[in-house]
Amino acid sequence: MRRRLSHVDSKTPSPCEGSPTSPSCKRGSIPCCFCWCCCCSCSCLTVRNKEKEVCSRRASNLSTLESLQRNEESGRLTLEExxxxxxxxxxxxxxPTGRDVFMExxxxxxxxxxxxxxxxxxxxxxxxxKAAIAEKTKQxxxxxxxxLSPKEVSIDATVRDTxxxxMAMPTADIFDEAQAQIYALMHRDSYPRFLNSAIYQSLLQSLNAGNASQS
Incomplete structure (x- = not known):
């Protein structure tokens, strides 16, 4: 029995055998299935994509915090502010700085x-x-x-219809109702989350630590 098992093992090809062009073989890693050509549709790539997305978000948050720290170090932002x-x-x-941080x-x-x-x-x-109003309104x-815009804001259908x-004869207050709705949306949903966010809390801690080191 041992001989048969040993014989079978010795004849089993490696996952990368016979597929020198496989990306997994070039990286020296083991693919998640025996058929290298099917790996592109495997769930392992989904996991890798998710990992890349998480890393990208972490890098973005780090960049934001570094930017905020530069503002703090330059003396433009205080803990009280x-x-x-x-x-x-x-x-x-x-x-102005608050708007920038909130935007981040x-x-x-x-x-x-x-x-x-x-x-x-x-x-x-x-x-x-008037000419500038017409141009800015259109934009x-x-x-x-x-x-059709990828940056479309969420407003009521009645406001959109108005x-x-x-739009044929735009005025500077044409978007007033829409602006009020977006203000309410940010106030109700985004603002509370912002106050509890890592971006804002880390900024407060950094400013507080800076004050403590100076005293």
Missing amino acids: ASSWALSFNTLLDN FLRSEHSDENMLFWQACKELKAEQR IYLDYISI INSN
Whole structure:
């Protein structure tokens, strides 16, 4: 019996045998199945893709934290200033650095189009020239209102219909209802998560540690 088993083992080809062009063979790793040509459809690649996605997100968060630390070290941000962002959503939005940090958080959640749309509407309302209003209105519509846009914001169908009907003669306040809805969405959903996020909490800890080292 031992002889038969030994004989069979010696004749069993290795996973990479006969397939010198296999990517797994070139890497020197063992594929997850006996047929190297089927490995492309195996679940192991799904796992690898997920691992790459996690690594990419970690790198993005690290880059964000490094950027925030540079702001802190340059003296442009204080603990009191950063702590005030928790007082109200308006306090956060009224602060240029606060908006930048909040934007980084939204980007990590893949919802930064909300902040971009809100800011674009704010800039539009400050515009006085009719030609510029028409141009900016068209661009905002294409970027955030059109259902074909990858950055489309989530607004009510009635509000979208009103915007569509007013696009022939746009004004600076054409997006007011949509902007109010997006503001409410960020205030209700994104803002509480931001206050508990690693980005904001790490920033507060870093600023607090900096104050402690100076005292």
